[in-house]
Structure formats: C-alpha cells, structure tokens
Amino acid sequence: MDQVSLLNFIKYCLGYIKLTRQRFFILQSKLAINLPEHFFNLTELLESDIDNNTGKLINLETFYSLDPKTITKQTQKQYNEEQSVAKKIDEIYNKGRNDPYTKQIVFSFGYYEIEIPLKEEEIELRLDYLGEENEDEKPTAKIDRYPLFSLPIGIEKVLEKGAGKYFIKPIDTEVQVNIDILADILGEDHYYELIEKFGKYEVKGDLSLPITNMAIFDEIWDEIRAQLKLTNVKFGEDSFVFNEMRIGISPRVNYFIADDLQKLSKYEEDDFKNTSLISWIEDENLSLKDEIPEEGELYFPFLYDEYQLRVLSNINNNASIVQGPPGTGKSQTIANLLCHLAAKGKKVLFVSQKEQALKVVKDMLKKLDIKYLFGYMPDVGSIQLNEGDRLDGIAPQLAALESHIDELGYKVYYPRRKYPIVEYKEERKSTITTQSIKNITEKKAELKQLFNQSIEAQRLFYKLYQELENLKEYDFKISDPRRFQKTFSDELWKKIIELKDSIEKLVKEIKNYERNKKRAEFDKLFSILDLKKQSYSELIQKIINDDIDRGGYDGHSKILRSWKNTLQRWRLKNIRAGLPRELLDYIDEQSGQDISRTQAIRTKEELLNYCRYYERQQELEEMEKNLEDSLNSCGLSNKEFLRIEKLISKVNFNEVKEKILRTSEIHKQLEEIKTENPNDISLSLERTEKTRQQRIAEYLQNIINKKILDKYKEGASVKAIVRKLAKAFGKSKRAYKTFDRLRDDPNNFLTIMDFIPVWIMELDDASRIIPLKPGIFDYVIFDESSQCNIAYGIPAMYRAKKALFVGDSEQMRDNTIIFKSNRSFDELAKKYQISEDLQIKATGEAVQSILDIARLRGFEEVSLRNHYRSPRELIGFSNKYFYRPKGKELIIQNTNYLSYKNTNQIMLIHQIEVDWNKEISERINVSEAEKILKFFRELKSDKCYQDKSIGILSFFNAQAAYLRELFEKEGYKEEVDNYKIGIIEGIQGDEKDIIIYSFVIRTPDQKNKYIPLTGEGGDIRAGINKGRVNVAFSRARLQTHSFVSMPIEEIPNGIWIKKYLEYVRDSGKIDFFSEELKLFDSKFEKDFYDFIILNLPPKEYRIQNQVRSCGFKIDFVITNTNTGKKIAVECDGPTHFKNEIDEEIGIYAEDDEERQRILEAAGWEFYRIKYSDWLNDKFDRKIILMDIIKQLS
Secondary structure, three states, X not given: OOOOOHHHHHHHHHHHHHXXXXXXXHHHHHHOEEOOOOOOOHHHHHOOOOOOOOOXXXXXXXXXXXXXXXXXXXXXXXXXXXXXXXXXXXXXXXHHHHOOOOEEEEEEEEXXXXXXXXXXXXXXHHHHHHOOOOHHHOOOEEEEEEEEEEEXXXXXXXXXXXXXXXXXXXXOOEOEEOOHHHHHHHOXXXXXXXXXXXXXXXXXXXXEOOOOXXXXXXXXXXXXXXXXXXXXOEOOOOOEEEEXXXXXXXXXXXXXXXXXXXXXXXXXXXXXXXXXXXXXXXOOOOOOOOOOOOHHHOOOOOOOOHHHHHHHHOOOOOEEEEEOOOOOXXXXXXXXXXHHHHHOOOOEEEEEOOHHHHHHHHHHHHHOOOOOOEEEOOOOOOOOOOHHHHHOOHHHHHHOHHHHHHHHHEEEEOOOOOOOEEEEOOOOOOOOOHHHHHHHHHHHHHXXXXXXXXXXXXXXXXXXXXXXXXXXXXXXXXXXXXXXXXXXXXXXXXXXXXXXXXXXHHHHHHHHHHXXXXXXXXXXXXXXXXXXXXXXXXXXXHHHHHHHHHHOOOOOOHHHHHHHHHHHHHHXXXXXXOOOHHHHHHHHHHHHOOOOHHHHHHHHHHHHHHHHHHHHHHHHHHHHHHHHHHHHHOOOOHHHHHHHHHXXXXXXXXXXXXXXXXXXXXXXXXXXXXXXXXXXXXXXXXXXXHHHHHHHHHHHHHHHHHHHHHHHOOOHHHHHHHHHHHHHOOOOOOHHHHHHHHHHOHXXXXXXXXXOOEEEEEHHHHHHHOOOOOOOEEEEEEOOHHHOOHHHHHHHHHOEEEEEEEEOOOOOOOOOOOOOOOHHHHHHHHHHOOOHHHOOOOOOOOOOOHHHHHHHHOOEEEEOOEEXXXXXXXXXXXXXXXXXXXXXXXXXXXXXXXXXXXXXXOXXXXXXXXXXXXXXXXXXXXXXXXXXXXXXXXHHHOOOOOOOOEEEEEOOHHHHHHHHHHHHHOOOOHHHHOEEEEEHHHOOOOOEEEEEEEOOOOOOOOHHHOHHHOOOOOOOOHHHHHHHHHHHOOOEEEEEEEEEOOOHHHOOOOXXXXXXXXXXXXXXXXXXXXXXXXXXXXXXXXXXXXXHHHHOOOOOEEEEXXXXXXXXXXXXXXXXXOOOOEEEEEEEOOOOHHHOOOHHHOOOOOOHHHHHHHHHHOOOOEEEEEHHHHHOOOOOOHHHHHHHHHHHO
C-alpha cells in the first residue's frame, strides 16, 4: 500500500463502516412493516421465556378466518389492512428463508424521532442509495425515526384451514440497545459512557428475556435523552414511542466491529507492529517459502492432497492466501491446519462472516472428539443452527470444565477448615508422543512401499511369464542347470553326438545279429562261458586270417587235413593259449570236418560274430556309460539332450544354450517373487491411516490437557473464574449470553484462552468477546474471505500476529452494500489518500473483499485445485468460464456418476410450456414451479433418489418463496424430506446431490428481469452477479435439472443463463455407462472377462472395461444394478499405470499407491487380482467371484 499509512487506512475503513451503517438503517426502513399494537402484544413477547418453543401470534384474525368471497362491507377495510400486513410479513418471511446466511429478521420497537443536521457525506450517501437526482435541493437536515431496541426473531408460518398464521419467536435472549446510529451525534465520550451504563443492565440480566421490569425501557430512553440534549439534534417529549413496532429484514449488522475500529483509529502507528495488520504496509515476511514437513511431523488428522499440503509452505508469512474453489476441500484444509497449528502450540482465531462456513469446520473438528480443542461461539440468532450446534458452543464446554479436570487425575479433600485442599496425582506419561506419530507414519510409508512392490511384483511376474511364453520351445527342465551352464560346450556337444552315432550303429549291429539263428545254438553250446566279460574275437580273427593266408585244407584226405590242422595248432599255439577249451574244441571240431576251406572259414566267422556280439554288448555298455557320464558332466538327461539336439538343428548352439539357461533363470525368478496380496495391504493402509489420525487426536488432547492442568494449578483466581462460569452456565439458551460478559474483564477471556487453542466465531463476535489486545493470537484465519469486507477484518487482524485469507475470488462477494454510485466513497478515499486500486467500492468490478485487496497486495497464494464434489461435466461450466481463463483449472477427482433414468445424462434441460392463464407475476413462473413439484415427486418415488439431497434454486426471491409455499402445501418439509429451496445467496458453501434450477424468464421482452442472470452488460452488479453464477452452477454432486420456459435460441446473447444452457445441451450426455466392449490390454483381461461374464448374471451386474477416471484407465468396473454400488477391478501385471495418464487432465501419480489413493478419493473401491494367482493351478478362481459379489452386496 504505497504512500498509505496504516492508521489512515483504518480511519478510511471506519468511515466506510459509518457510511454503510446509515445505509443499513435506510434499507431496514424500506423493507420493514409497521406492526400496529392492536395486531401484536409487545409486553407478552418481552415477558416470554425463550426456552418455551412457542411463538407469539400476530393477530390478523379477520385475514386468518375469512375467505375473500365471504368478506362483507363491514369487514372489507379490516381485511385489507390485515392482508397488507400479512403480505409484507410473508415477503420478509420468505426472504429470510431464501437467504439465511447473510440476512436476519429483526423485531424493532421503542422508536424515537429526531431531527439531525446532515453532514456532506450523509447527503451524498442518500443520493447514492436513494437515487435522488435533484442535487439543487439537497436536504440540510433529516428527520428520522430510529428503533431504540431490537430483538432477532424468526417468523413461523403455520398453515391452518387454508390460511397461513404468523408467529414471532425470539431466537436470542438479549434485547439490543441500538445506539450505534447515535455514535457520531453523541461524540465518543458520551457514546462510551452510555455503552458502559447499558452494559451494566445486560450484566444484571435486565434486558434478557423474560423481562419483568418494563420500566427499564423508559429508563434507557431517559439516559439517551439526557445525552442528546447536549447535542444539536432536535426532539420532543413525545419523540419516544415504546409500543411502536416494526418487523424488518436487513444484512447482519457488525456493531462491535465499528467500536473496535473507532478505538484503533486512536492508536499510533507503532501500536500495530506486532500484528498481522503490518502486512498491509510492510513487505517483510510476505514472501517466505518454507519446506513442507514430512508426514511424521505433520499434524493433519484428516485426509489431504498435495495442494492442501502446500498451504504449510506459506503460513510463516505475516499474511497469505488460500484459494479454495468449489469442492476442493477448503473446509477440510482449514480443519487440518487448525489442528496442525494447535499441535505446534499456536493459538488460532478462526472467523467468517458466514455462520455456515464456521459450522462446517466445527463439525469436522467435533468428529475428532478432542475436548477443549476449540471454543465455538454459535450465533444464537441463526436459524441455521440446531440444538446440537448450541451444545457444541463454549458455554456448555466451560460448564463441564471442572468435571473434565477431575477426570484428568486430582483429588480434593476437606480438612477441618473452610476451604478444600487440592492435590494433584503424579501425572501419567502419555503413550502418544511425537515419536509415536512418526512411528505410525513410518509404518504407513512401509505399507505404501509394500503395496507398490506387490503391484510391481505382478508386473515382473507377468513380464517374466510372457518372456517364458516366447521361449516356450526352450522351456523344459534341465537336470543340473549349473553344470549345463558351466560345462556344456560346442566341443562336448559334438563329442556326444559322435558317441550317440556310434552307439546307434552298435545297437543296430547287435540287433541285427540277434536275429541270427546261430546265436541260440552257440548260447546252448557255450552256456558255461561268460563271454560278456571276455574278448575272444581278436584271437579268433587271427585263426581265420591264418586259414586265409596259409590256406586251410581243401581236400578229402583225413591224413592231410589232420596234418594241416596239427601244423596250424603248433603255429598258432600262442594265440590258442588265449582261448577257452570250449571254443578251441569247437574250432578244432569244425577244422576236422570234411568240409571245404571256405566252409571252414565261414563256421569260424560265425563263431567270431558270436563272440563279437557279446563284445559289442560290453562295448555298448561302456559307450552308454561314457554317454551318460558326458551328459551328466553337462547336467543333462538323454531326453533333455534330444530336445536340445532338435533345437540346435534349427539355430546355432550358443543361442539354444542361452535361451535354455534364460528359461531356467526365469523359473528361478518366478519362484523368488514375493506375491503379497495388495487388497490386504490396502486394508492395512486404511487401518494405519486411521491410527495415525487417532494418534494425532490423542496427541492434541494430551497437549490441551496439560495446558488445562498447568493453568488450573496457578491458583485460586483461575479456579474462581472457571467455577463462576460453570455456575452461570446451564442448559438454558440464556447461558450463551453469559459468555458475552467476559468482556467486562479482559483477563477473564485471556485466562480461558489459555485452555483452548482454537477459537471459532463470527467477526462481530470476535470484536464483542475478545479483548482488543495486539497479537494475542498467533494466527487469524478468515473463511469465505471473498465475502468479507476488509473493514470488517481489521480488528481481527489486530488481534493476531499472522493472517490467512481463505476463499475464492471467483465466487460471490459481499453483496450487502450496493449503491447507485461511488461518490461518497470516493470522497472518503480522497480524504485519507487511499489509492484507487485499494479503495472499497460498491459498484462494478472494483475491489470489494479483503481477499481481493490481499491479492492486489501480492500476498503469497496457494490454490487448491483437486475438485472432489462432482464429475467433470457438472463442474465443467465453472472450469470453462471462471477457473481455466485464470490459470486455475480444477483437476477433477470425481467420477461418481448417476445418470438420470436411462438417458446417459447428468445435466438435463426441461422445456416448459407456459400456461399463461396460471401466471400471476413477472417474478413468479407458476408453470415451472408446478412442473418442478411434479418432478420432485417423481424423484422421491424412485429408490435411486430416496436418500439423495435436493436443492431447488432460483435467482429470484419471489419464485423461491412461491416454490416453498407450493411444496409445503403438499405436505413436504425441508428438514424431513431432505431438500432445500432458496436463492443463490443461500447456497454458497453448501452442496446437494441434485440441483434443480427455475430460471423464471418466459419471454425475450423481460429484459429488466435478466439483470440477476447477467454480468456482461455493464450493470452495476457485474462482479457480484458473475460470482453468483459461479456459485449457482457449482453446487451439484450428481445431477442438475434446468427448467426453462423459452427456447435457448430466444434468450438474448450476453446472458449467463444462455451460456449455461448451451453448455448443458452440449455437455450433459456422458459415455461413462457405455457397456461397449473395448480392446483388452492383455490376454489376462480377456480371460478374466470371459470368466466373470460366465459367472455373474447379466441382469444383476453390469461389466465395463477400460473405464476412464481421473485421467487413468480402470481395467474393469462391475456395478450391482440393484444397488448402484460399483467397484474397480484391476488385473495386476500386464500394464503400467503411467501408460494410462492423460496429461490434459492434470493429474500425475508417482506410483501405484498414489494412483489408487487418487481414485479412492474420487469414490472408487478397489479389488485387485494377482496375475500369479490367476496362473496358479492350485488357486480357486471362485474366490475372486465370491469376493466381488460380497464387496458389491
């Protein structure tokens, strides 16, 4: 903020508050209805007990009891008067229900009239707001009537006999004294003097319902009148009328914020040094980027994503920003951050101008069941809160504080004296420490790694198995792979081949001889000889050779034959000595026969062959033994060698050996793969995460308990404060106001503040309750800061050292201040030298929120980008027109589709034919309303929608009111039938399963009615309307239905509704439910599909494959068509998820666990099938079937 002093900026904000405060009273007057005292008994209301749930009837007896046709001339005037009051009350009633977040209904009474000289800026204000164009006749004074007292109320409408009866029910116990409007008139001293006096009335309970002393109201007026006499205003004796009553609706007024700003405007610049306010003028500590802590040092008890985690990198800056577009987990991020800061010993103030935003975070923190983690100040005047919310408030907590301290371990005993003695037991050492949190996060990290390893193991298994399939010819068992690898060589291979050839020949030779008849004769003849162990063939061959060489006897002479044989025996004596007698006898016998030499040689050759036969057998045995040894030496059996021999005939030796060795290695690798079950690991991860969250909660509880005990041990003063509060607080709603009295003594709050690290309240409550001390909180966190005016945020920032602004600059801004021009604000900015870009404007696209100014200031910013609320199509309109153009495109983390009937559509346009005979107003479309009611009935009769929440939205108050009345006449109730009817302002921060829109516009001629739907035509609400459009079209989780009464083509260009309807027309259809079979990534998937399709009945289950979600592909989605429940089935092994990633989606996962976590965040439940199980013959695949059916049941 160049050349702007912080003090001047605070004064500028104070001036802004004063100007707009005038506007609030003007606005409230415009929207209010006078309630004559003959219609309502004021005293009965003030004497009523708020704990009694009955309201007080507004007595419009004639209107309630008569139908229009039964009105007589005597009752006509009374009926018309009462009808006029009823119409106005009904309008206020409906506006309050349409927008309960930013509007409040107020019952005002005790009006006083004064004449006040106008200051220049007030004249401009009236011109700006009221549009008075005759500037030549500017008023110099104003005569106004102001309510001195007011009470937040709710209006109840009870339908009886065709008429709605109206009841007024107080929703707060305290009557407010409205002297803020007199602050400038009275002057600071007199104003605060009155504040102090009226504070005493409040402390005594004089202004708390039920009020027994009605004279108190005259006393208060007398106090004010005495001070007014010292000013230049004019009034008379009859200026104050106690029984003058009005009911009005107006923006919530921030009374106490203005008081704080008034005080801060008196401070010096140095008084702001140790507060987050300094961030508006100094650059120091605005650009820090810290390392994000490891999970073991992270105290986030709820799930989180990478963008939410990045918030921690900026929190040490004096001020920083978190942009939280719809559905990105903004509230969960805040809840996590509050716990993390509390665990770090920080004190945090969490504020918003919207009670609903605080309630959402409060409800999250409540789930942790950490006592005294937060002090919640519920707005007792809010109709959004239920009794449970009020019981979560700080009052009941403090009432139970002593009981909690008792549980922590101390005893009280009473000696013989007046006061008890407190003795504390030895404090038990907590088992939950920072180390125990680190330990569980380490276990979680180990499980994540194990999960990834289990998936990678299946991929490796698949890869190896596929390689094995490709080596199928070479895949056979080798007897000794180690020897095979070491000794089996090409040389040995050739040797074995030669040996086998020799054996083959030898076997053939042996088999051939076995067919010889002589063999049997010889066996008989030589049966006593063991020829297998002897070798005689060589000797016999020599004898035969001798016959051939020397010539045997060929004649018939016995003498010559005998002589020849004798010579031969002598000549071959040495040879014959080597033969056994049996063989010699046979040889000699044959030689002595009267046969020719040729015949003699042949008979000896027969003997030779016979001996060789046995020798060949012996040789064969030796060769076979040699072959066996050779095969053993290279680790092969003969069968294995034969397969190798066949393979080598096709390719070379080395290739065969390498491939055989590779198959052996693959089998070994497959056996060594650990195939953990990822489903079991996933369950363990889930349990471990829950344990981590529980330990963080216990750790926080221990920290808080220690602080409580340490503070409680300080002495009697602390115990006295606690006991005083405990005594004051009961179950009555009045208990909540007791806490307001803490501000009477700042030390009261500071004492209680030490007990509780997180405080949750609306901005005005922060100013009302918390002492105006610098930096008493370490942090202040603003939620919905796009709707927070910077003037309202200044006091809270003063109370904290650092500030964090959470919101969405593309959503609605503060729409409670709208003027015709900026003239009065321009003068204010000029007076305090506020630069143009930092001025608080009330028109157009100018800066309006604290978030806008923070961004222009250049504070560090983190954008949450993961969208979890709805599928891509439903959030696509906002993405296209609001986030993508700003470089903040949302990354969709949701594929939870619910198609309307069988249309395959989740966004539908319902074209309505207008029945002009039924139409009653330009602001109400009866035809649309009746069709919406019929459609609502249809949805509620469908079992798929019976548990679904439904929001019915219109951009027009009157249409929302008409719809509500129509539904209630049919007997529907919002809280019972799970629906809500409202306008856009009443839905920000909320979400519904189904959103139904009623756009009302019927003809192109209704140009003046397009203003709420535009933002491009230069109208004064351009920025506000643009945010409204974004909010309107980003609330649905499952479906949207647009009811329109004119064709899209007839809607003028430049209208947001036309853009939206064109988007719905072009993008409403989805192909998510397509059952068309896509190409399988692997045979595994094909086999699984064949298996599942065979075993699951098609009428009960829908099976889809290759389903895209969050940029990933899911192998199969199986849906139970009866329940709508679906699971993602993954066939682990064949593919890698990195091949699935769609870069345009913007999602990236480091590993399988992160991928599954992303998809689980999108609503998927997983069932994973291991490839190793699928191939295992011993695995029963029916287990898979039963698991899937069980998970879908």
